Amino acid sequence: MVENNDVLNQEEQHFAGAGRVYYFDVVLDSGKGAILKDVAGNEYIDLLASASATNTGHAHPKIVKAIQDQAEKLVHYTAAYFATSTEAKLASELVKLAPGDEKDWKDWMVVFGNSGSDANDAVIKFARGYTGRTNVVSFVGAYHGSTYGSISASAVSLNMSRKIGPLLPGFYKVPFPSPDKRLPGENDEAFSERMFAAFKEPFENYLPAEETAVIMIEAIQGDGGIMAPPAGYWQKVADFAHDHGILLAVDEVNQGYGRTGKFWAFEHFGIHPDLIAMGKSMASGLPLSAVLGRREIMQSLDAPANVYTTAGNVISAASALATLDVIKSEKLIERSAELGKFAKQFFEKEQATFDFIGDVRLYGLNGGIDIIDPETGLGDEQGTNTIIYNLFKNGVLMISLRGNTLRFQPPLVIKKEELQQAFDVIHKVFAGYQAGELLEPNGRHHIGW
Template identity: 55%
Template structure:
């Protein structure tokens, strides 16, 4: 019997359906660098990096060694009461890396979700205001606060109301919404007018605590906000005493070819949330911010028994070592340019490839109907399933966007192999050789 299927059948009797977005019947047994291996012993190129949570690749020897050595010394003693050695080291390193001038402080969490909850708490505590402005298409997490900020899927609000009050959503400046022949300047003006509409009609600016944004949306489709738009948002926030908070959970730690996605904009946030790849996928997050903002809450306003524990912070210190010592930020930028060129070649070759967006080793590739140029979710599902059959893991976003986020340790040969696999899948789609898998209706967000 197929070992993947055997394990999945065992799990099926116990796992709640809300726990997994379905794609492939795959059980990951091991990983190394930019590859993973399933329970049947089949190896795949990983073009997903565990949802951008393993930027340093799978089981990097330096990270593994740090975890093993720390586990032999101390697994856990709650930082809610006492510090631990790797946590004290990591705190200084992260505040030094923060793209915020002046004194910077941080707090620990277990996931990006609770980090974004902390952003809400801190913003409200510091400003004494209740409202939080966020954006359509965002994914900020699955706790009640972070889920209230999110709008990437109806299943993040369906059956769970009331969500957190005081949350106001405005349209993200998504390039997919740009009108035919509309200039970027006109697009920015139109999107900023939509941002301003609540403030002009029912939302007093003096009662808004924070604007929370992904400078480059991850699960929303790998979409970058225009520079001019973010400049306007930043200026508006400063004029009205509103904090600007950026979510770097998906797009931080070298993913975009810079340390942080906000570095592309030369704008300093007041608060930022990080997670996912911070500890190479172990459960650790943090919020970094201006000292006076971070001082707005007293304990136990935001602390957790296991956040900042010795093993996760040891892994995070090792992760930063790897990013710095192996120049992964620059590697993400340079390999990202090669990936962009590769996808642009495919775009010229196949009429169903629409827009190609690439920021570091971090891309969204639209699959569209060649005649109408409208999103084609069925073709996208056929493609990702064929890519899986050919030996690579790639998933879809928003139904019709290929998500390209391989580990930053990927080699150029592996990148070329990945592009060859995607090209073969595209050839098969163009030749009408592909059919939808039986569970196609269940696949994807």
């Protein structure tokens, strides 16, 4: 039998470390639903869903069949030059995901890419092209991708800017209203007002609103810790953008496609963006992204301003059509909302039991659970690493965000009994950590970002 380390030793000779955030010494081999298996035959309950890229689970039969059927007909021909019926059908289905109802579909258009990163690059290009303005505003804690445009808008890790600058000019970061910024006793309205004042400060001092093309947001930050502002905050930002002729773009790459108990995360906040970036689970993990935007914005640029050879690949497009069908027919959005309540009850009970669990944030099957030092209240990165390592050793795959946040994003098809099995393991590991009985992490690399 092949061992994980055999493959890792071979790969390490040729694979550059900048291409992976290391967690565990594991080589995945197969998966079905919410269960993964490594090359040594060990099984894991997946609570990560490939960074929310496989919301429909692993090897879903409908999606596998769609891929197989398309591969027998045509594997690829570039949509940069010629349409395919599969890609054309997908475009017509994606406009139905725009805000509004059927009469509004005609007002939206779509463009394809290969990843969430280039989708956010496209957002920047179309926003600048339409408005004739240059400046781009995003939030601290944002992860928009790793191409030069998207990485210039990101602000979640120093390794996304260290030694690779200068990044693109014209990008400005404003504070995100994360829970740790809330003052003791501060209610939602007061918190929103205070953080909105901080949002406006650059515009009042050095950033002319009339020279700003777009405000890029994650309605619920993903890699920043799975966190959302109070409900009214985004409406204030949206109103500000509208009043100043600034476009509002929502990055739904991580939080879209049913992840939060609604199809789009921005639906929780009652806002209507001008541009929507999508990727990851769009094709159940196959390389595909898109930007959905208002027609007049999407017609502001001409080819080849956003042309990619493999964008709209027919196999990825077939998978994307099957993904939409599975989400609808299996009611995965409703399932995320319902199982999310079950998960929230579990983590809040654990929070009441263990003093090292800080803030708990759940939005559907989508959560961030902070691990803290009980004495200081500060994030405990080493403790978090110990917890996720022992979860891994006990057959539950969960990773961390920003050092001390447990990332909970299982496939939306996970069975309730599988979720309960995972929760039983999590409770056991939490109890072991409290008692000081856990194994310390042991691997070839530092864990996490």
